[in-house]
Amino acid sequence: MDATARHRRRRPDRPSVRGRLVAVGMAAWLLGQLGCGEDKTLAPRQPLSHQGVPVVRVLLTAKPAVSATIAAGDDYHLLADGRTISQSKGALPSLKITRKGDRWRVGRQTVPARQLALKVSGDSFVRFGRTRYRGELHLLPVDEDRIQVVNHVDTESYLAGVLPKELYGGWSLATYRAQAVAARSFALFHRARFGPRRPYDLGAGEASQVYGGMDAETDTSWSAVRQTHGQVLTYGAPGQEKVFLVQYSSSCGGVVNGAGVIRPANDIEPLRGGQTCSDCRPSPRYRWPTTRISKTHIYEALQAVYPSARDLGGVATVRIKSRTPYGRIMWIDVIGPNRKKLTIRGEDLRLALLRTGVKTLYSMNCRLRDLGKQIEFSDGRGNGHGVGMCQWGAEGKAQRGWTSQEILGFYYPGANITPHY
Ligand SMILES: [Zn+2]
Structure with missing residues (x-):
């Protein structure tokens, strides 16, 4: 995941989410009423552990050391x-x-x-x-x-060290609160889904959620974590709600993407995308400049991730195979000089390029053009995969007075805010 950059925006129509987002329990309701910066009865920092809070295991070594x-x-x-x-x-x-x-x-x-x-x-x-x-x-x-180092930490303390790495320090408490619920859901989903098979639940970098430990914590991050204590996003028929893979990204560039752009998603309402989001307009990547990448580089980047890319024998061209209902790139065909074809998600091409240091292709919400030796990416919009909550958009909404519940309701329609512990 990524994040960060700042600003605001004007008020469109508010979603009617109050009836749909159910913050269950009196304690959660009371916390919800505290609002921005009114949490004066609690110390700014939280003690190390809490009764009943699950421990998450965070892999601190990106590579074996x-x-x-x-x-x-x-x-x-x-x-x-x-x-x-x-x-x-x-x-x-x-x-x-x-x-x-x-x-x-x-x-x-x-x-x-x-x-x-x-x-x-x-x-x-x-x-x-x-x-x-x-x-x-x-x-x-x-x-x-070679060794790996894993931090076992209670989920709430973990989140206090995540939020300042995912959001700007001057952003609103409502954005922090929305991010806390989204990040908690993301962490607990990974803990349940992937944790049983390996000695850690999450990484500490951008591929997961950026985690800076105790040194990253701020009073705002602790306030947001405490005020949303244990709350996660769930979805499902009444009585069968489950935590889902709650994704978010820096800025959507105008329209929220569906989860299908990044993975074989079961098509659930909260991650279907399609919301118009102009609140991320102040992001420096709301629109980004044309970038050109050589076909040789694309070929090398793909080979590092897809062994079968070698069979292409090079990159003759890259074509858009399909788009989302909102006109964003979904699947692409990479065609070799020998006419063999590799079909991958556009987003996976971007991530493969990112691994090799290409940082100018901010999203796959763009146009493609074959320039002979290069592929041109133009009309770029947004930063990141654009699925789920748009962090810049959330901050724009918070600055216009939206609550964290309203923000989450907009970006994850149909989801419930539920106490997990
Ligand atoms: Zn947006």
């Missing part, structure tokens, strides 16, 4: 397969950790164990690299000598 430098605040325990190998009421200074075969090298100590865990108590913190995190650090072997 050969070493990790960890540290901790006061009152820590360092455990190897559950057995304490070091503890103190004081702080843990920086400790370099490597892995060789079936052993850990922990500073000067060699520890035969499968995994390490660094735990602290109370409001203390763990540190990985330069960043402080709440919760625990778990170090797991990936192979003979």
Whole structure:
């Protein structure tokens, strides 16, 4: 996911969402009534853990690492397969950790164990690299000598470290609240869907939700998290509502996309798209300049993701195969000089190019033209996949007085706001 940039916009017709978005329970209702910045009875920061709040496991290493430098605040325990190998009421200074075969090298100590865990108590913190995190650090072997580092953290603290990375610091509390509910839903969906199969639930980068740990937290992020405590978006027949994959992006560029542009989506109402959204007009990527990318580069980028792209023998041209009902690119055909064809989502071409450092193709809401050696992308609109909540659009609406419930109701029509815990 991505985010960030600022501004506002005028008021169109408000959606009638009050009847459809059900914030269940008196506590949730009361929190909803607190409104912007009125949460003065609570301390600005929340303690480390809460009763009944699920723990999410966030992979902090984007790639397997050969070493990790960890540290901790006061009152820590360092455990190897559950057995304490070091503890103190004081702080843990920086400790370099490597892995060789079936052993850990922990500073000067060699520890035969499968995994390490660094735990602290109370409001203390763990540190990985330069960043402080709440919760625990778990170090797991990936192979003979490479490791991955996973932060186990309660969902609410996790969100407090996500929102400031996804939104601008000066944006409205209503936008933060809407983002908190969307991000909580996204996290818990991943936890339930992917967590059982691997030692982590989410990544910490743009492919997931950007997470900056305790160091990223702000008073606004904590206020939004606390005021929406446990709330998620669900959809389904009454009594069968489920958390769905709640997506969002920086700016839609004028029309919200359906989830089909990014994945084989079961066509559910909250992610069908089609809403007109001019509130993201202040985004610097509401319209973006024409960009041209060489066919050679496109071929290389595709091969890195799709082994079958090699069969094309090059890129002769790229054609739009289909568009969404709103005129956005859905599927494209990449055609090789040998006339072989690779059909992929337009969005997947953009992501493949992004991986190779092409940052000027902000969305696939654009036109394509074959210029011979290059493909031209013009009339570009929006930043990101444009599915679900448009963050710039949400901020525009918040600035015009919309509540977080109204914002969520607009971008995820038919969904309910439901307490998950
Ligand atoms: Zn928008």
